[in-house]
Structures are given as C-alpha cells and as structure tokens.
Amino acid sequence: MSSETTSTGTPTLKVMSFGAGVQSVTQALLIQEGKLEKPDAAIFSDTGWEPAAVYAVLDRVEREIFQPLGIPLYRVNNGVIQDDVLNPDKMRGIPGFTASKPYEVEVVDRWGLCPDETCGWRKLRQVKEASDGNDELLSLFDVSTMAFDAGDLGGLFDFFGMVPERATLAQLDAQAAYWEPNEDDEEGDVNDALVVATALRRAGLRRVPEKHDACRSRGLVAVASHMEIRRDFGMLNRKCTQTYKLQPILEQVRRMLGGKAEETTCRFCAGTGQRVAPWRAKRGENTIGTCSVCDGNRVIVRVGQPPAGAWAEQWIGFSTDEIGRVSTRGDTRYSRSRHPLLELDMSRQQCIDYLEARGWSDVAKSACLGCPFKSNAEWRRMRDTDPKAWAEVVAFDKAYRDAPGMNHQRFLHASCLPLDEAPIDTRQPREWKTSTVQDQVYAAQLRRAEEGDPDGCSPYACRSGEAVTIDDVA
Ligand code: SF4
Ligand SMILES: [Zn+2]
Ligand SMILES: [Zn+2]
Structure with a gap:
C-alpha cells in the first residue's frame, strides 16, 4: 500500500503505542499528571517473549494509571515469536547471527x-x-x-x-x-x-x-x-518487529477507526488449514503441516481500511536521544505519528530520573528475552539475576542452531558460540576470536555485542537504527 499521508485536521482518535518500557511508562505518568492530554486508547503489542518484569509493569500501569483514567489498554499479538521461530512450518525470523561450519x-x-x-x-x-x-x-x-x-x-x-x-x-x-x-x-x-x-x-x-x-x-x-x-559470518534480516509489533498495532488502529473485519478463505492452503510449506517443497520435502498464512484456521481475517477521513494520531515514545530513529515512513492514510517526549524535550535519562522520582524505578527495557540485539551487559544481567529466563534462552539458542535448508548455523550471540559458552564476561573483542582470520563483519558484531542498544525494541524503528516501514503491513 502507499504510505502517502492524507491524515490531516483533527484526529478521529489519539492512540498511544505502549511498549511498557522506560519511555512509554513516562508518557503514561505524564498523562496521569495532566502534562499530556488523555489519549483514547493504549495498545501493547505482545511478542509473547517479553521479560516477566515488562509484563509486571504493564499490569501495574493498567491498574494504577490507565483504569483510573478510563483509558482502555488493548493487548494485541500476532503469535508467539519464540515458538514461531522454531516451527519449521512457520519459518519466522529474528535477527540472529550466522556462521558457517569451520x-x-x-x-x-x-x-x-x-x-x-x-x-x-x-x-x-x-x-x-x-x-x-x-x-x-x-x-x-x-x-x-x-x-x-x-x-x-x-x-x-x-x-x-x-x-x-x-x-x-x-x-x-x-x-x-x-x-x-x-x-x-x-x-x-x-x-x-x-x-x-x-x-x-x-x-x-x-x-x-x-x-x-x-x-x-x-x-x-x-x-x-x-x-x-x-568460518564465514553474517546476520539474518529483521522482520520480527514488523510482524509481531507494527502489524498488530496497525490492525487494532484500523479496527478502532471503523475498519471492517473481512473473512476470506485462505488461498494458500485452499481452505484446508494444512499444506506443504513452500520452503519445504523447494527442498523436495512433502511433509504436510499447519498452513502458516491462516495459522490452520482455513480463513484469513483482515481488518480493512477505515472510512475515508478517519485517522488516528499515534503516540510514539521516542526520547531526544533517539531522534535518529524518528521517521514518518510509518505513517499511513489513517495514522500519523506524534512524539510527545520530543515535544517535551525529554531524554531517556530524564525519563529514568522522572520515573525514579515517582516510585517507578523497576521499569525494564522492553525487548524479547532472546533478542540477538542484546548487549553482553544485558546477557550477564539475565544470567546473574534471572536464572529461569537464562535457562530458557540458553535452551532456545540450542534449538535455534540449525534451520532446515540453511547451510549456516544460527546463534543468539555475536560470537557465534552457544550462549552459555559465549564470552559475555569478556570485554575485549580481540580476545573473542576463535580463528586467526581478521573478519571485519565478525569484529563489528563483537563490538555491537558489548555496546548494545540502550533502547528497547520499538515497533517504529529497527534496533539497528533503520526505520521500519509499513509496506505490505496494512
Ligand atoms: S526485541 Fe528483537 S527479537 Fe523481539 S521483535 Fe524486537 S528485534 Fe525482534
Ligand atoms: Zn491457510
Ligand atoms: Zn604451468
């Protein structure tokens, strides 16, 4: 679809994209204190793999801020990312690191x-x-x-x-x-x-x-x-934010604006709910599995475009230090982004201080537990403070290693070693080299592994800095 913006004048709805991370909780508190007007709704897109602390904050904000103010919180999703990634009939991707066998x-x-x-x-x-x-x-x-x-x-x-x-x-x-x-x-x-x-x-x-x-x-x-x-090193594309975050948010926005749900028979499985996935067929396999397009439901439900003229103002919680992530490329005919924290000139650190001063110091960064964009410091923190989550991601990383039809192996850590063997305590990239070969891609991965990205995974910006677009989303 076109990303041409025709949303002008007064918005039909004001919708806050709520990730339950530092910036979005700050926005919620600003609303509570009357420093921002009240939006009509908040939307949390759930990948199914956020840390327990994020879900706890989500519940607390709903209970203590949204409900008393009468702001409905919609929890939307498009599947459970960690299950879908390992499902050979779905082949959904996260931006993992890849390495050939030695x-x-x-x-x-x-x-x-x-x-x-x-x-x-x-x-x-x-x-x-x-x-x-x-x-x-x-x-x-x-x-x-x-x-x-x-x-x-x-x-x-x-x-x-x-x-x-x-x-x-x-x-x-x-x-x-x-x-x-x-x-x-x-x-x-x-x-x-x-x-x-x-x-x-x-x-x-x-x-x-x-x-x-x-x-x-x-x-x-x-x-x-x-x-x-x-070994040859690389990195997989990141489509997960679009699939698991942006897509369900935009669908919910269309729904709230009056877009009608349209049900069609799934043509990918001819309405049977089962099929041989095309990537399996390509390898000459004929294993029948659940159709990944309709998720076995036989029908595809799409929420159509809202009536002409109806549009939503979408609140996105970028702070001043994230200015490079701001883009209008995500705007559509029925939604236009607004950045309240930029209007208030608030940086991430100011948000953290603001939250702490109001008793919200436990707000965590919102990102999937096993997101390969995690820094070493984050992996260390998880290993040392949350053994349950650590055990889960270590097991996921092992199961994630080989994908059917892929020559390279996949890893959550940039060193392309199993997560429980990865040098997350070592700070010197050159100490991490497993071979004598100077590989710039590898070196860059290692640098990123240590430094990481201070911000959470936003539906509106790639964690590696590039804006997410809504092409073929809505
Ligand atoms: S946190 Fe990482 S894995 Fe999860 S949706 Fe964002 S980029 Fe993908
Ligand atoms: Zn189908
Ligand atoms: Zn010769």
Whole structure:
C-alpha cells in the first residue's frame, strides 16, 4: 500500500503505542499528571517473549494509571515469536547471527614460477614480471591486472582460451581490428583482444596457452603455505518487529477507526488449514503441516481500511536521544505519528530520573528475552539475576542452531558460540576470536555485542537504527 499521508485536521482518535518500557511508562505518568492530554486508547503489542518484569509493569500501569483514567489498554499479538521461530512450518525470523561450519583453507605464503619451463602461463607470468615498473609495458597489462593480482592468469585470458578458434594470434589480431569503442563502454575500457595479443607476442607465444593443471593455469605455484581454519559470518534480516509489533498495532488502529473485519478463505492452503510449506517443497520435502498464512484456521481475517477521513494520531515514545530513529515512513492514510517526549524535550535519562522520582524505578527495557540485539551487559544481567529466563534462552539458542535448508548455523550471540559458552564476561573483542582470520563483519558484531542498544525494541524503528516501514503491513 502507499504510505502517502492524507491524515490531516483533527484526529478521529489519539492512540498511544505502549511498549511498557522506560519511555512509554513516562508518557503514561505524564498523562496521569495532566502534562499530556488523555489519549483514547493504549495498545501493547505482545511478542509473547517479553521479560516477566515488562509484563509486571504493564499490569501495574493498567491498574494504577490507565483504569483510573478510563483509558482502555488493548493487548494485541500476532503469535508467539519464540515458538514461531522454531516451527519449521512457520519459518519466522529474528535477527540472529550466522556462521558457517569451520572449514580449512590453504593460505599461500610465497609463490614461485611454474616449474614446467614449457608452460605458456609461466611465460606470460615472466612477461608480466619483467614489465613491472615499466609504465609502458604495465599499461598493456592493466586490463589483466586483476587476473594477475589474483594470482590467476584466468579472467581475461580464459575468455579467449574458452573459445579455442579465437585463441590464436591471427584470430586475436582480426578481432582487435574490428574493435571500436562505443558509448556504452566504461571509461578505461580497452581493446581486450589487442592486450592479449600483445602479451602473447611478448611471451613468444602464438596462441593462448593450453590449460596447465600443475599451476592451475596461473604460471605460479605455491612454494610455502599454511592451513587456516575459517568460518564465514553474517546476520539474518529483521522482520520480527514488523510482524509481531507494527502489524498488530496497525490492525487494532484500523479496527478502532471503523475498519471492517473481512473473512476470506485462505488461498494458500485452499481452505484446508494444512499444506506443504513452500520452503519445504523447494527442498523436495512433502511433509504436510499447519498452513502458516491462516495459522490452520482455513480463513484469513483482515481488518480493512477505515472510512475515508478517519485517522488516528499515534503516540510514539521516542526520547531526544533517539531522534535518529524518528521517521514518518510509518505513517499511513489513517495514522500519523506524534512524539510527545520530543515535544517535551525529554531524554531517556530524564525519563529514568522522572520515573525514579515517582516510585517507578523497576521499569525494564522492553525487548524479547532472546533478542540477538542484546548487549553482553544485558546477557550477564539475565544470567546473574534471572536464572529461569537464562535457562530458557540458553535452551532456545540450542534449538535455534540449525534451520532446515540453511547451510549456516544460527546463534543468539555475536560470537557465534552457544550462549552459555559465549564470552559475555569478556570485554575485549580481540580476545573473542576463535580463528586467526581478521573478519571485519565478525569484529563489528563483537563490538555491537558489548555496546548494545540502550533502547528497547520499538515497533517504529529497527534496533539497528533503520526505520521500519509499513509496506505490505496494512
Ligand atoms: S526485541 Fe528483537 S527479537 Fe523481539 S521483535 Fe524486537 S528485534 Fe525482534
Ligand atoms: Zn604451468
Ligand atoms: Zn491457510
């Protein structure tokens, strides 16, 4: 749908997005004290995996603030995230860290010329080496530099080598004669055939050499090398905030604005509630499971668009230090965001002080128990103060490791080690390395693991800073 905003004038409803974290509880208290007007409703989107402390605060705010003020609190959800992630018929994702299984690679310390003196690639390599430092000759090799630098004469030469009838000097000369630069050529494009022909002449060759297995057609062989253990690292996309938070909130807003619930037969399972999930079918499996689209209900219930002109003002609790997360990209035809804490110029620290002064010092950060965005400090706190939650996430992390159809393994901790073995007490990223390989992605992950993000998971902003959009949500 379009994110074009047509919501103007007086809002039909004022709705507060209530995450039960520091900023949203601050907003609730500001309402109670009359420093903010009363919204028509508050909405809590429940991933099903918040810490017990967050649910306790939610209940307390409802009891002590919302109910006495007559503000209805809607608790909405779109499933239970930790169950859905492990369910092979759902394949829902959280932004986990991924690592390939360790594998061995040979790292060459020193190269020498191919020992076979008849090898044409060796001759080309000698020409290249002789040309080093000679500007004029070097320019002849510029196009092939990539191949040379990669320790591989393939690339450019391969192109001709793979077409044997074109590989002779005569053919290359003929081809070079037809070459004309055209306007699509990148700057620096040169006559490849001419470059290859010149290289061949300099090497005393009459054609592109035959493949030579001994040097893998490089003209070079390794004379000294060592083995290294490597793993490849990455991170999975984050769609969970959209699925589990933004989507149910917007649906509730549409419902409150008068959008009608429409029921259609689920076309993904032809109304049976069961199907072979497409990702299973792709792997040639035919296991029938619960349809993930209708959740086995056979029908899909969607709340349609509200009547024209009806729109809600959505209160989002970003504080001044989160200004970078503010975006209007989440606005829709029927909702427009408002940031009361920014209007009051309140920072996160001011919110914390404000809460403490009013006896609300136990407000926790709102985020899923096993969210991979947790910092080491947060993991340590959980391990040391909440053994039940810690045991749960350690068990989840183990169950999370392998996903069907995925080559890489998944981890909750950036070190890509099991959570109960992860170096959450170690503060020096370089001490965490499991191999000698310098991997920038890995190093960045480790830095993030220690520093983390001070704010909770907001439906309106990715924890890694990028705004969440409502595309295909509403
Ligand atoms: S807290 Fe983490 S896992 Fe939970 S919805 Fe937000 S980003 Fe996803
Ligand atoms: Zn060779
Ligand atoms: Zn279905």
